[in-house]
Amino acid sequence: MRKSAIIRIRIITGFVLVLAAILIARLYFIQLYSHEDYLKKGEQQYVHTVRDLYERGSIYFTTKDNERVSAATIQAGFVLALDASRLGDETERVYEALNALVPIDKDAFMKQAGRTDRTYQEVATEIDSETADTIKALNLPGVQLYRQQWRYYPGQSLAARTVGFVGFSDTSGDVQTGRFGLELYHDEVLTRSAQKQSVDFFAEIFTNLGNVVFDNKPARTGDVVTSIEPTVARMLDNKLAEVNDLYHSKLTGGIIINPQNGEIYAMNVVPTFDLNERAGKDIQDVRNPLVQETYEMGSIIKALTMASGLDSGAIVPSTTYYDSGSLELNTFTIRNYDGRGRGTVDMQQILSQSLNTGVAFITRTMGNAAFRDYFKALKLDSETGIDLPYEAHGNLNNLKSPRDVEYATASFGQGIALTPIATVRALSTLGNGGHLITPHIATHIVYENGNEQAIQYPQGEQVFKPETSETISRMLTRVVDEALRGGKVKMEHYAIGAKTGTAQIPNPVGGGYYDDRFLHSFFGYFPAYEPKYLIFLYTVEPKGVQYASETLTEPFMDITKFLINYYNVPPDR
Numbered sequence: 001m002r003k004s005a006i007i008r009i010r011i012i013t014g015f016v017l018v019l020a021a022i023l024i025a026r027l028y029f030i031q032l033y034s035h036e037d038y039l040k041k042g043e044q045q046y047v048h049t050v051r052d053l054y055e056r057g058s059i060y061f062t063t064k065d066n067e068r069v070s071a072a073t074i075q076a077g078f079v080l081a082l083d084a085s086r087l088g089d090e091t092e093r094v095y096e097a098l099n100a101l102v103p104i105d106k107d108a109f110m111k112q113a114g115r116t117d118r119t120y121q122e123v124a125t126e127i128d129s130e131t132a133d134t135i136k137a138l139n140l141p142g143v144q145l146y147r148q149q150w151r152y153y154p155g156q157s158l159a160a161r162t163v164g165f166v167g168f169s170d171t172s173g174d175v176q177t178g179r180f181g182l183e184l185y186h187d188e189v190l191t192r193s194a195q196k197q198s199v200d201f202f203a204e205i206f207t208n209l210g211n212v213v214f215d216n217k218p219a220r221t222g223d224v225v226t227s228i229e230p231t232v233a234r235m236l237d238n239k240l241a242e243v244n245d246l247y248h249s250k251l252t253g254g255i256i257i258n259p260q261n262g263e264i265y266a267m268n269v270v271p272t273f274d275l276n277e278r279a280g281k282d283i284q285d286v287r288n289p290l291v292q293e294t295y296e297m298g299s300i301i302k303a304l305t306m307a308s309g310l311d312s313g314a315i316v317p318s319t320t321y322y323d324s325g326s327l328e329l330n331t332f333t334i335r336n337y338d339g340r341g342r343g344t345v346d347m348q349q350i351l352s353q354s355l356n357t358g359v360a361f362i363t364r365t366m367g368n369a370a371f372r373d374y375f376k377a378l379k380l381d382s383e384t385g386i387d388l389p390y391e392a393h394g395n396l397n398n399l400k401s402p403r404d405v406e407y408a409t410a411s412f413g414q415g416i417a418l419t420p421i422a423t424v425r426a427l428s429t430l431g432n433g434g435h436l437i438t439p440h441i442a443t444h445i446v447y448e449n450g451n452e453q454a455i456q457y458p459q460g461e462q463v464f465k466p467e468t469s470e471t472i473s474r475m476l477t478r479v480v481d482e483a484l485r486g487g488k489v490k491m492e493h494y495a496i497g498a499k500t501g502t503a504q505i506p507n508p509v510g511g512g513y514y515d516d517r518f519l520h521s522f523f524g525y526f527p528a529y530e531p532k533y534l535i536f537l538y539t540v541e542p543k544g545v546q547y548a549s550e551t552l553t554e555p556f557m558d559i560t561k562f563l564i565n566y567y568n569v570p571p572d573r
Contacts, residue, residue: 058224080135083144084113084117098143222447233265250540252270253289261437288388291391291392292419297423300423302350309366316347351478351479372396393422492573501519519540
C-alpha cells in the first residue's frame with residue numbers, strides 16, 4: 001500500500017515538474033521573443049479577439065505529367081488599419097498619401113477618421129508586400145499594417161464554376177467557408193481553425209497549454225487533388241467562349257470525362273467569371289448548370305434508345321422499317337426534323353440521318369415498359385453522386401404515361417429533362433462496355449500529417465451488355481465517317497463515335513415549345529472501342545443557326561484533335 005502511494009506521489013511530482021518546465025520555457029519565450037507583440041496588444045486593450053492568419057487547405061489541378069498546379073490557395077499580404085486617435089490635424093495629408101497608393105473612398109475615410117475612440121478600423125485589405133513597404137516608409141501617424149492571408153485562385157476564371165469559392169458563412173460573419181463548387185463540397189477537409197481568444201499572456205499560457213503538449217489539429221483536414229487538367233480546361237473554356245460569342249447563345253457548357261472511370265478532365269460553362277473578382281455577381285452567375293439545371297437534350301438521346309433496342313434483342317443493326325417521314329400517335333404527329341420520308345431504312349440510317357420516326361419505331365418494337373426500364377436503369381432521373389454541391393435530378397415523368405406518344409418523344413430527347421452530368425454518365429455506358437460510372441473531380445486527399453489517400457468511387461450497375469457497347473460504338477463511328485458533315489470530318493487513323501442533338505426549348509408560360517429557340521448538343525468519344533475521352537458540348541439558344549451540326553461539329557473536332565496531340569493518343573485504325 002505504502003509502495004503504491006510512493007509511486008503515485010512520484011508520478012504526480014514528475015508531472016508537476018514537467019508542467020513547471022513547460023511554463024517557464026513558455027514565459028521565457030514570451031518575455032524574450034514576443035515582448036513587442038504583447039506590448040502592442042496591451043496598448044490596445046486587455047481582452048480582445050485576435051484573428052489568426054486565414055488558413056485553408058489548397059485545391060490542386062493535375063497536369064498530364066502528374067504535376068500538381070494550384071487551383072485555390074492562400075495569398076499573403078496586409079490589412080491597412082487606422083487608429084483615429086493618433087491622426088491629430090494630419091487627416092487630409094494621411095488620406096492623400098494613402099489614396100495615391102491604395103484607392104480609398106474619401107467620405108468613408110473621413111468618417112473613420114472622426115471616430116477617435118476607436119484604435120482599429122480597417123481601411124483596405126489584401127495589400128501586397130511592396131505597397132505595404134511603401135506605406136511603412138511614409139511613417140504616417142495612426143496608420144497600421146497587419147499581416148493578412150486570403151483565398152486566392154491563380155487560374156482566375158479557369159473551371160470557375162467547378163472550383164467554386166469561399167465566402168462568409170450564414171451563421172458567422174467572421175468565418176469564411178466554402179460556398180460553391182469543390183470549395184463547398186469538400187469544406188470539411190479544407191477548413192482550418194480561424195479564430196482564437198487571447199487575454200493576457202498568463203491566460204494564453206494556460207489556454208494554449210494543450211497545443212504545447214498535444215497536437216490538436218483535426219485528423220481529417222488537408223488538401224484536395226483533382227483530375228482537372230489545367231491545359232485541357234483552358235482549351236475547353238476557350239472553345240466554349242468562341243461558340244457562345246459566335247452564336248450569341250445564352251450559355252454554352254462542356255465536359256471532358258474519362259468514360260471508363262469517371263475522372264473529369266475539364267468542365268465549365270460560359271459566360272464565366274474571375275473567382276478573385278466576384279463583386280456584383282448574383283447566384284445565376286456563379287451556379288453550375290452542368291449539375292444544377294435540367295434540359296431536354298434532343299437527338300443525342302437517340303444513341304441511348306438505339307442501344308436499349310439492341311440490348312433488349314428487339315432489333316439488330318440490319319433491322320429495317322418503312323419511313324414515311326411522319327407517324328401518328330395518340331392524335332399527335334411525330335415528324336422527322338425535315339419532314340421527309342426515306343422509305344425502307346435500316347437501324348444505321350436512324351442514327352446517321354437522325355430520324356425521329358426511327359427511334360419511335362424502336363420504342364414500339366421493344367415495348368414501352370422495356371424502354372422505360374432501360375432509361376430508369378441508366379438513372380437519367382437520378383443524381384450521379386458527383387462531388388459538387390446542389391446536384392439536381394432529371395425528370396422522366398413522361399415515362400409514367402399510358403400514351404405511346406410520350407415514349408416516342410422521349411426516344412429522341414424531348415419531353416424528358418436531364419442534367420448534363422447525368423446525360424454524360426448515361427452516354428459513357430455506350431463506350432465503356434455498358435456500365436455506369438460515378439463522375440468525379442477530386443482524386444486524392446493529402447492530409448496535414450502528410451498522408452495521402454486516394455478517393456474511392458463506386459462503379460455502377462451493368463446496364464448494357466459489352467457486345468451492345470461494341471455494336472453501338474461501331475454505328476456511332478459510321479455516323480462520323482459517313483454522315484457528319486457528309487463524312488468530311490472523318491479522321492483516317494482514328495475511330496471516333498459521335499452524335500448531334502437539336503431540341504426545341506419548352507415554353508414555361510404558354511406550354512408547348514418555342515418555334516425559334518433551340519438547344520444544341522453534341523457528344524462523342526475516342527478511341528471508339530476503348531475510349532479514354534468523352535466530350536459533351538451544349539449551347540442554349542444560339543442565334544442564326546438551327547442545327548447542332550452547324551454550331552458544335554467544328555468545336556468538337558478541334559477539341560478531339562487537341563486531345564489526340566496533347567496526350568499522344570496512338571492511332572487505332
